[in-house]
Amino acid sequence: MNAAPGAPEGAAPDPGPELALKILVAGGFGVGKTTLVGSVSEIRPLRTEEGLSEAGEGVDDTGGVVTKATTTVAMDFGRITIREGLSLYLFGTPGQDRFWFLWDDLSEGALGAVILADTRRLQDCFPAVDYFERRAIPFLVAVNCFAEARSYGADEVARALDLDRGTPVVLCDARDRDSGKEVLVRLVEHAGRQRSPRTPAPVG
Numbered sequence: 001m002n003a004a005p006g007a008p009e010g011a012a013p014d015p016g017p018e019l020a021l022k023i024l025v026a027g028g029f030g031v032g033k034t035t036l037v038g039s040v041s042e043i044r045p046l047r048t049e050e051g052l053s054e055a056g057e058g059v060d061d062t063g064g065v066v067t068k069a070t071t072t073v074a075m076d077f078g079r080i081t082i083r084e085g086l087s088l089y090l091f092g093t094p095g096q097d098r099f100w101f102l103w104d105d106l107s108e109g110a111l112g113a114v115i116l117a118d119t120r121r122l123q124d125c126f127p128a129v130d131y132f133e134r135r136a137i138p139f140l141v142a143v144n145c146f147a148e149a150r151s152y153g154a155d156e157v158a159r160a161l162d163l164d165r166g167t168p169v170v171l172c173d174a175r176d177r178d179s180g181k182e183v184l185v186r187l188v189e190h191a192g193r194q195r196s197p198r199t200p201a202p203v204g
Contacts, residue, residue, distance in 0.1 A: 018085055022109050023184065025076070025092040026132075027116035028124025032144040032174035033092040034076050036116065040180040041078025041090065075106060080181065088184055103131065112138040112191035114183055116174065120149045122160055129161055138191040140168040142183045 025033045038045045076092030091106050107113075115128045125141065132139040143157055152160075154169040163169070168190050173179045 018087065020087045020089055021111045021188070023088050023090050023187065024107060024110050024113040024137075025090055025116065026103075026113050026128045026139075027093075028118065028121060028128075031116040031118045031121075031124065033116055036114070036142075036144075036172075036174040036180050036183075037076040037078040037090045037092045039175055039177050040080045040184065042081060043079050046075075046077040075102065080184065082181075082185060082188065088188070090184075100127075107132075107135065107137060110137060111195075112140075112187050114187055115139055115141045117141050117143045117157065117161075118146060118149065119143060119152050119157070120146070122157070125161055129163070133164070138187070138194040140170060140183070140187050140190055142170050142172045142174075144174045145171055 025036055027033055034045075034047060038047070075094065076090070078090040078092075079087055080090065081087045091110075093103055093106055094100075113128075113132050115125055115132070117125045129139075129141075141157060141161065141163065143152070143154070145151070154171065158167065158169045168186055170183055170186055172183050
């Protein structure tokens with residue numbers, strides 16, 4: 001790689017333009033989307049959480065997450081640098097059906113999506129899987145391994161969700177930065193294979 005034109009002799013090579021890619025973090029209510037974005041973000045994450053209220057009792061299914069006291073009402077946002085010249089902008093989607101009108105705007109220009117899954121409520125993944133399949137947006141399923149949940153292998157989860165062959169399923173801990181980063185790296189690699197030879201468009 002050559003130094004930038006006009007740079008002093010011996011100057012460091014030009015690293016090239018910064019590439020920023022948009023990634024969605026989706027999944028059902030209370031599955032750990034806000035936790036994942038917060039654990040990997042190198043900036044203070046933007047959160048739009050509000051307390052659960054009596055008004056939402058009839059529409060928000062808190063089964064399996066009875067201790068959850070807040071919910072995302074717009075989006076979460078964070079950023080992580082994967083390597084020099086490559087950053088990911090993370091947009092966490094709201095999980096309840098009543099906020100799904102936001103998904104179309106959030107998914108505009110996205111390279112791909114992480115669908116977080118909780119094996120205690122695996123059926124909550126189906127709407128997100130259907131959404132990204134219909135829009136041909138590359139995605140993977142990341143099983144958030146809760147301590148109290150029964151352990152299942154990646155192949156078992158893939159069969160239960162009837163995923164297309166080649167759709168990755170990975171196990172993760174949304175609280176752990178390294179685990180979350182590995183999920184994102186796997187998604188970028190998968191999306192690159194799906195979209196090749198087309199080069200993904202940078203964010204903004």
